[in-house]
Amino acid sequence: MIKGSRCLVTGGAGFIGRHLVDELLTRGADEIVILDSLRAGRDVAIATSARCKHLTFQLSRNCLPALRPHLDGVDYVFHLAAVKHAHALQDPDAALDANIDGTYCLARAAGEAGIERMVFASSLYVYGRMQGPAFSETETPSPSTIYGISKLAGEHLLRHCASRYGLAYNALRYFFTYGPGYSAGTGYSSVITRTCERLLLGQPPVINGDGAQVFDYLYVGDVVDATIVAAESAAVNDVFNVGSGSGTSIADLVSVIATIAGRHLPAIYGERDETFGSSRVADIRKAAERLPWRPRTSLIEGVTMTYESLTSQRKQATGDR
Numbered sequence: 001m002i003k004g005s006r007c008l009v010t011g012g013a014g015f016i017g018r019h020l021v022d023e024l025l026t027r028g029a030d031e032i033v034i035l036d037s038l039r040a041g042r043d044v045a046i047a048t049s050a051r052c053k054h055l056t057f058q059l060s061r062n063c064l065p066a067l068r069p070h071l072d073g074v075d076y077v078f079h080l081a082a083v084k085h086a087h088a089l090q091d092p093d094a095a096l097d098a099n100i101d102g103t104y105c106l107a108r109a110a111g112e113a114g115i116e117r118m119v120f121a122s123s124l125y126v127y128g129r130m131q132g133p134a135f136s137e138t139e140t141p142s143p144s145t146i147y148g149i150s151k152l153a154g155e156h157l158l159r160h161c162a163s164r165y166g167l168a169y170n171a172l173r174y175f176f177t178y179g180p181g182y183s184a185g186t187g188y189s190s191v192i193t194r195t196c197e198r199l200l201l202g203q204p205p206v207i208n209g210d211g212a213q214v215f216d217y218l219y220v221g222d223v224v225d226a227t228i229v230a231a232e233s234a235a236v237n238d239v240f241n242v243g244s245g246s247g248t249s250i251a252d253l254v255s256v257i258a259t260i261a262g263r264h265l266p267a268i269y270g271e272r273d274e275t276f277g278s279s280r281v282a283d284i285r286k287a288a289e290r291l292p293w294r295p296r297t298s299l300i301e302g303v304t305m306t307y308e309s310l311t312s313q314r315k316q317a318t319g320d321r
């Protein structure tokens with residue numbers, strides 16, 4: 001299985017990718033090729049192990065000839081590289097190029113090379129809806145964002161490469177992933193990091209709208225675990241939700257973070273945004289039954305680890321003891 005294997009991790013310099021590489025090293029992977037365009041100018045010094053190789057490469061249209069040799073001898077491909085939602089809003093062409101054309105080239109190269117298994121980081125954005133009951137893999141996806149459409153296209157392309165090139169894969173629809181090392185961007189995945197950072201600076205948390213919007217937050221360690229289970233599982237060529245299976249409103253989330261931080265500052269309520277009245281929660285019964293996989297980290301445990309990591313980073317940056 002993973003122990004003694006050769007792995008290729010695309011997006012291995014990103015937030016989830018870095019955690020995945022660390023865990024693959026812990027589980028005894030023999031060699032890990034970290035493929036990343038380093039779009040954000042990231043420093044990949046994180047993986048300094050002699051078992052890691054860095055490949056600066058941009059997955060895109062027509063990259064197949066250059067990519068194909070890097071798949072020789074690879075057992076597992078973990079495909080996490082993507083242009084994400086916030087960036088896709090600004091640059092839809094880049095998202096289509098990386099997430100659709102790039103995914104096709106990689107899946108085809110992996111199929112032709114006869115790898116053991118490819119795991120694809122899909123997204124809850126494939127569902128498209130913002131309200132209603134928990135998302136189930138049995139419902140017909142209806143994304144309207146370029147990002148969601150590109151992720152759904154990625155799933156379809158993997159199915160195509162399975163039938164045409166014999167690729168074995170699993171696609172995981174990750175929900176809102178958080179944990180140490182996530183940078184405080186603008187999206188709702190980064191609310192936890194953003195709120196922790198504000199509280200550390202003695203600033204009040206910011207809530208858009210009434211704070212009743214509900215998200216499914218999953219700790220990055222559990223996402224990594226699901227990703228590795230999906231590589232080793234007897235279940236194959238399928239799609240699975242990867243979430244906590246329960247929803248948390250932003251108001252409750254902020255209150256949990258404040259309790260962990262020991263700082264109860266009254267929140268600033270900003271304008272409503274597109275998430276007003278929304279609820280996006282995963283039904284994880286399929287993953288629990290068939291992979292099988294279940295999350296192990298509670299929200300309190302995960303937020304505590306995130307807060308502690310940010311606290312120690314801040315101490316290092318300021319030279320505090």
Ligand SMILES: NC(=O)c1ccc[n+]([C@@H]2O[C@H](COP(=O)([O-])OP(=O)(O)OC[C@H]3O[C@@H](n4cnc5c(N)ncnc54)[C@H](O)[C@@H]3O)[C@@H](O)[C@H]2O)c1
Pocket residue numbers: 010011012013014015016017035036037038039040042057058059060079080081082083084098102121122123124173174175176177178189
């Ligand atoms: N973070 C979340 O909450 C979340 C939720 C659902 C799905 N996902 C998916 O999980 C995966 C990892 O997410 P993340 O939060 O670690 O993202 P991230 O932005 O931190 O990492 C993505 C990495 O991919 C690289 N990349 C982008 N385009 C590339 C290209 N064309 N070729 C090669 N490398 C490229 C970037 O340089 C970056 O290092 C992504 O596919 C994302 O769509 C994430």
